[in-house]
Amino acid sequence: MRVIMTGGGTGGHVNPAIAIANTIKRNDPDAEILFVGTARGIENKLTLAEGYPIKHVEIQGFKRSLSPKNIKAAYLAFVSPMRAKKIVKEFKPDIVIGTGGYVCWPVLVAASKMGIPTAVHESNAYPGVAVRKLQSYVDRIWLNFEESAKHLTAKEKIRHVGNPLRTSFEGMKREEARKQLGIDGKYDFYILSYGGSMGAEKVNDACLELMRDFGAKNEKVLHQHATGAIEWEAANEKFSEFGLGGKENLVLSEYIYDMPLRMAAADIVISRAGAMTVSELAMMKKTSIMIPSPNVTNNHQYKNAKVISDMGGTVLIEEKDLHDGRLMREVEALMNDTERRQSMGEAISHFADLDANKIIYEEIKKLIKKG
Secondary structure (H helix, E strand, C coil): CEEEEECCCCHHHHHHHHHHHHHHHHHCCCCEEEEEECCCCCHHHHHHHCCCCEEECCCCCCCCCCCCHHHHHHHHHHHHHHHHHHHHHHHCCCEEEECCCCCHHHHHHHHHHCCCCEEEEECCCCCCHHHHHCCCCCCEEEECCHHHHHHCCCHHHEEECCCCCCCHHHHCCHHHHHHHHCCCCCCCEEEEEECCCCCCHHHHHHHHHHHHHCHHHCCCEEEEEECCCCCHHHHHHHHHHCCCCCCCCEEEECCCCCHHHHHHHCCEEEECCCHHHHHHHHHHCCCEEECCCCCCHHHHHHHHHHHHHHCCCCEECCHHHCCCCHHHHHHHHHHCCHHHHHHHHHHHHHHCCCCHHHHHHHHHHHHHHHC
């Protein structure tokens, strides 16, 4: 089996692609998989870390406001499928699969016009621009949320499959993970926090303040925070300003590449509420504090977190409420209530889709056979 995976811009687009690629390799070890992304996207770091080769297509999104950059975006939207066609033609894939982000557009359009089976996966409740635009081209539209279908017109192509996850999110236990990380017996509690692959300034600020006001005074609490690529320098500077550089129990990272291991070891996870994050937390039954991004289409992260919060599966804090030590109070309350943490883990586990990888692989085989 020869497969092209395409998706990029954020970890929320790249990680599902990696999960699907890993599922294919697990079922067909001889499969050859090529990723296609942009030259500057985070997909380069993530796919290469997993051992997959990647090629590039130049494409960029449109600005919501009037901007000269939209002229270039329009030009690239027009010519990029022709450039992507060269990559597809050289690799000769049996199927091309996209997982969101603007780079999906040229690659899937090119493959579709060449008569190659195509599919696109949408993790979020509200489909992104690329997915909506690709409806008339692809053979299948795979959805995580059933409600996403309301926003799509190609109903006959839709299949509800859930969210693909890397298998390492399934079986790792807390004690085993802590031993692998070398923190078993060293720390009583482990807080893991992050605001997304590119970063989130307000989440970074709140977590750095938590490190300063709480972690720095509790040496038996390990707190690791990932800043994201864009916010790394600013957050690292503030980390130093707060005098946290010499604290062994406080770790600042740009990105966490072994997330399944870290998440398995964590007692509390502080994060955004994107679809992939929700699925990963649910799979691992993790106690969490979700700070949904207010800067996403249709406010879908808040909707994700609200549903889970209403079921008792997470603590929901909106960005506007990140003041007066709110985050620290919530962390302390959870640390001191083991029973509540356990019940939260059970509640969020209802959002885990254990069969997504299997369903997607079966779909892939059907599309290739039909093609």
